[in-house]
Amino acid sequence: MPKHETPLLDQLESGPWPSFVSDLKRQSEARHAKKNEIEYQIPEDVVDDLLGVLELSYKEGEVHWKHGGIVGVFGYGGGVIGRYCDQPEQFPGVAHFHTMRVNQPAAKYYKTDFLRSLCDLWDFRGSGLTNMHGSTGDIVFLGTRTEQLEEIFYELTHNLNTDLGGSGSNLRTPECCLGESRCEWACYDSQELCYHLTLEYQDELHRPAFPYKFKFKFDACPNGCVASIARSDLSFIGTWRDEIRIDQEAVAAYVGGEIAPNGGAHAGKDWGPFDIQKEVNDLCPTECMWMEDGKLKINDKECTRCMHCLNVMPRALRIGNDRGLSILCGAKAPILDGAQMGSLLVPFIKAEDPYDEIKEVIENVWDWWMEEGKNRERIGETMKRMGFQKLLEVTGIKPMPQHVQEPRTNPYIFWKEEEVPGGFDRDIADYRSRHQK
Amino acid sequence: MAFISSGYNPDKPMEDRISDIGPRHYSEFLPPVIKNNKGKWLWHEIIEPGVLMHKAESGDEVYTVRVGSPRLMGTETIREALEIADKHCDGYIRFTTRNNIEYMVDSKDKVGPLKEDLASRKHSGGSFMFPVGGTGAGLTNIVHTQGWVHCHTPATDASGTVKVVLDELFEDFQQMRLPAQLRISMACCLNMCGAVHCSDIAILGYHRKPPLIDHEHLENLCEIPLAVSACPTAAIRPSKTEITDPKTGEKKSVKTVAIKNERCMFCGNCYTMCPALPLTDAEGDGLVIMAGGKVSNRISNPKFSKVVVAFIPNETPRWPQLAKVMRQMVEAYAKGARKYERVGDWAERIGWERFFEACDLEFTHHLIDDFRDPAYYTWRQTTNFKF
Numbered sequence: 067m068p069k070h071e072t073p074l075l076d077q078l079e080s081g082p083w084p085s086f087v088s089d090l091k092r093q094s095e096a097r098h099a100k101k102n103e104i105e106y107q108i109p110e111d112v113v114d115d116l117l118g119v120l121e122l123s124y125k126e127g128e129v130h131w132k133h134g135g136i137v138g139v140f141g142y143g144g145g146v147i148g149r150y151c152d153q154p155e156q157f158p159g160v161a162h163f164h165t166m167r168v169n170q171p172a173a174k175y176y177k178t179d180f181l182r183s184l185c186d187l188w189d190f191r192g193s194g195l196t197n198m199h200g201s202t203g204d205i206v207f208l209g210t211r212t213e214q215l216e217e218i219f220y221e222l223t224h225n226l227n228t229d230l231g232g233s234g235s236n237l238r239t240p241e242c243c244l245g246e247s248r249c250e251w252a253c254y255d256s257q258e259l260c261y262h263l264t265l266e267y268q269d270e271l272h273r274p275a276f277p278y279k280f281k282f283k284f285d286a287c288p289n290g291c292v293a294s295i296a297r298s299d300l301s302f303i304g305t306w307r308d309e310i311r312i313d314q315e316a317v318a319a320y321v322g323g324e325i326a327p328n329g330g331a332h333a334g335k336d337w338g339p340f341d342i343q344k345e346v347n348d349l350c351p352t353e354c355m356w357m358e359d360g361k362l363k364i365n366d367k368e369c370t371r372c373m374h375c376l377n378v379m380p381r382a383l384r385i386g387n388d389r390g391l392s393i394l395c396g397a398k399a400p401i402l403d404g405a406q407m408g409s410l411l412v413p414f415i416k417a418e419d420p421y422d423e424i425k426e427v428i429e430n431v432w433d434w435w436m437e438e439g440k441n442r443e444r445i446g447e448t449m450k451r452m453g454f455q456k457l458l459e460v461t462g463i464k465p466m467p468q469h470v471q472e473p474r475t476n477p478y479i480f481w482k483e484e485e486v487p488g489g490f491d492r493d494i495a496d497y498r499s500r501h502q503k
Numbered sequence: 504m505a506f507i508s509s510g511y512n513p514d515k516p517m518e519d520r521i522s523d524i525g526p527r528h529y530s531e532f533l534p535p536v537i538k539n540n541k542g543k544w545l546w547h548e549i550i551e552p553g554v555l556m557h558k559a560e561s562g563d564e565v566y567t568v569r570v571g572s573p574r575l576m577g578t579e580t581i582r583e584a585l586e587i588a589d590k591h592c593d594g595y596i597r598f599t600t601r602n603n604i605e606y607m608v609d610s611k612d613k614v615g616p617l618k619e620d621l622a623s624r625k626h627s628g629g630s631f632m633f634p635v636g637g638t639g640a641g642l643t644n645i646v647h648t649q650g651w652v653h654c655h656t657p658a659t660d661a662s663g664t665v666k667v668v669l670d671e672l673f674e675d676f677q678q679m680r681l682p683a684q685l686r687i688s689m690a691c692c693l694n695m696c697g698a699v700h701c702s703d704i705a706i707l708g709y710h711r712k713p714p715l716i717d718h719e720h721l722e723n724l725c726e727i728p729l730a731v732s733a734c735p736t737a738a739i740r741p742s743k744t745e746i747t748d749p750k751t752g753e754k755k756s757v758k759t760v761a762i763k764n765e766r767c768m769f770c771g772n773c774y775t776m777c778p779a780l781p782l783t784d785a786e787g788d789g790l791v792i793m794a795g796g797k798v799s800n801r802i803s804n805p806k807f808s809k810v811v812v813a814f815i816p817n818e819t820p821r822w823p824q825l826a827k828v829m830r831q832m833v834e835a836y837a838k839g840a841r842k843y844e845r846v847g848d849w850a851e852r853i854g855w856e857r858f859f860e861a862c863d864l865e866f867t868h869h870l871i872d873d874f875r876d877p878a879y880y881t882w883r884q885t886t887n888f889k890f
Binding site for chain 1: 504505506507508509510511513516517519520521522523524525526527528529531532533534537541542544545546547548549550551552555557565567571572573574575576577578579580581582585588589594595596597598599600602604607626627628629630631632633634638639640641646648649651652653654655656657660662663666667669670673676678679680681684690693694695696699700701733735770772774778783784785786788796798799800801802803805807817819820821842843874875877
């Protein structure tokens with residue numbers, strides 16, 4: 067007999083997609099079944115009560131979690147999010163239901179023994195429920211009590227050699243695509259840069275000293291598999307500045323229909339035979355590709371590296387050899403003043419250990435934002451308020467046409483006094499000597 | 504339930520303390536075929552829906568089988584996923600940004616048994632535990648947020664709406680018939696944990712009623728100036744009111760706030776700063792549908808999703824209107840878009856007036872931007888339109 071009847075949630079058990087309701091019920095049953103093996107440190111019926119309170123929300127159409135609560139581990143200002151139920155008498159198992167964010171290994175590869183140890187810890191000291199993974203990338207432990215927080219942190223750091231992630235007004239857990247580990251388009255080692263900067267900035271990650279949250283994300287090519295351009299305050303996107311490498315034999319094989327275009331991604335529908343003119347050359351946004359004597363030609367100087375031709379013909383075209391990354395600044399979701407995409411700040415920078423040039427950009431951006439940013443203002447909003455020129459000034463980057471989609475359409479230039487001969491200090495008597503009132 | 508210490512001493516929190524160590528280094532967890540060929544991959548192909556093959560300079564091949572997950576998983580399901588990894592993949596497993604699980608093997612003959620094993624595992628209610636798919640010109644997993652499961656500001660549930668949509672569109676998770684990849688994302692409130700605002704289709708929880716004011720507790724729960732300054736439209740001002748103490752019946756004057764309802768855009772930022780201003784409401788809350796965004800730089804620039812359906816009510820537990828609208832949009836896109844064209848590129852080519860026609864969606868005044876300067880740039884300043 068389940069502790070709470072869940073007639074509404076039960077309707078989410080049917081259908082082919084993995085049912086989270088079935089998953090919760092399974093977890094509840096297993097938790098009861100293992101009660102003699104594990105000395106649970108939080109209530110045995112935590113999952114039952116989660117199902118109960120969720121059913122109530124499905125019935126009423128309203129949420130039953132209270133607003134935050136300041137909980138955490140000693141010396142850190144992030145990594146734990148307090149959560150309390152607003153019906154604790156009815157659902158005592160989830161009266162405290164705090165989240166812990168555990169910093170994931172870069173690109174989320176695991177050995178099973180490590181994940182199993184995390185499961186053991188979380189069954190023992192928490193609800194056993196997780197998100198694999200949270201939106202920012204952490205392993206998310208969902209639901210434990212305040213008195214377990216230090217115990218979990220102690221076990222994570224002492225036994226599992228792993229740390230909490232970020233929350234609040236600090237550097238959030240950095241996240242990357244899988245990059246060089248399994249992708250032919252990786253223009254830099256996104257995992258290594260992600261790991262390196264995560265370690266370099268542990269203090270900023272754990273101890274909130276910023277006006278608001280700050281996110282780093284690392285996409286190793288302009289395809290953008292971790293969506294860094296849309297959701298990170300600093301977005302690191304791989305690119306190259308020499309020529310696309312062409313294997314003309316493979317081009318001919320695509321043209322001849324021997325290799326399926328786009329890695330076979332369109333196999334579910336008959337799109338007709340592959341037409342390189344229509345599918346590659348005509349779709350090239352800069353029109354810098356053409357066929358000549360049966361060979362594919364690219365005017366690389368005009369290429370903006372959008373990735374389309376490489377995506378369509380991965381066996382024929384490869385990224386260039388002079389690789390690095392572009393840095394874009396200021397992306398965020400709509401809260402508050404509307405969504406923003408990252409704006410190009412550094413067109414090209416090498417990404418090589420020890421990454422000193424990259425760190426210099428980061429630290430200049432932070433110094434400015436920490437000085438000028440208002441409480442709860444993302445860097446993108448500071449940029450909008452103070453102007454892109456200011457960001458260039460504090461980072462010491464020379465303005466160039468690559469920084470804009472188009473030049474300004476108004477002449478309201480904030481000229482600086484030193485830019486105008488003679489300065490702004492003028493004598494009205496002198497003026498009047500030439501102009502009557 | 505006796506308390507068992509980890510070794511932590513609350514009287515001496517700094518004793519033996521380990522901190523600032525960061526995550527484990529990723530190289531500990533890379534399967535040998537991945538580690539040996541890192542940075543030396545030549546090309547890849549999708550050999551069938553859900554199965555990728557990457558070829559390395561060395562001649563090595565790695566086969567990846569991708570499966571969906573509900574993201575919200577108990578340790579029981581995780582342990583089962585690990586058991587599969589032990590059995591077929593020498594104890595290695597990977598998760599993707601979009602909450603899929605990836606199983607990697609180093610030869611083609613290992614793919615069949617792995618796929619068969621994955622497909623055979625079902626939950627008691629009949630749903631797949633590890634459905635294979637999510638590759639190429641098809642639908643991959645829907646990234647989503649916490650919803651009613653664990654968040655304090657949601658206007659809907661995340662897991663439930665995602666389950667409903669992925670049940671409705673399940674075939675497209677397991678086939679590749681679409682013009683390009685289709686990225687659907689879900690966020691249960693405007694805070695948008697995730698890149699919902701740049702998705703082919705976004706499902707967004709939204710409130711439609713201004714906050715309630717808990718006059719009795721506001722002064723104790725909130726810093727009034729913070730609540731006032733949290734409002735982007737200056738709808739909140741400091742105020743005083745008289746309340747009756749529910750216990751003693753005495754009247755007393757309390758400091759509180761007043762809200763100009765007509766200025767509220769229901770963002771919920773005030774509630775983030777002040778718990779005495781809740782917005783959640785069964786009739787007010789529901790979903791907004793946005794479309795045409797993307798993050799990739801391929802062919803066209805990254806773009807934001809646009810609001811195409813102003814409101815769908817929270818019809819628990821299976822949101823039938825949501826499922827219907829999603830089906831309409833996906834079928835219209837599958838039918839109308841050219842090969843390689845993302846939803847947003849298609850809408851821009853045919854024109855948004857045609858988009859609403861093709862998707863059979865009603866255009867209402869709610870869809871015209873009226874929020875600050877950027878709104879002007881979305882109105883049509885040309886005579887180039889279609890009848």
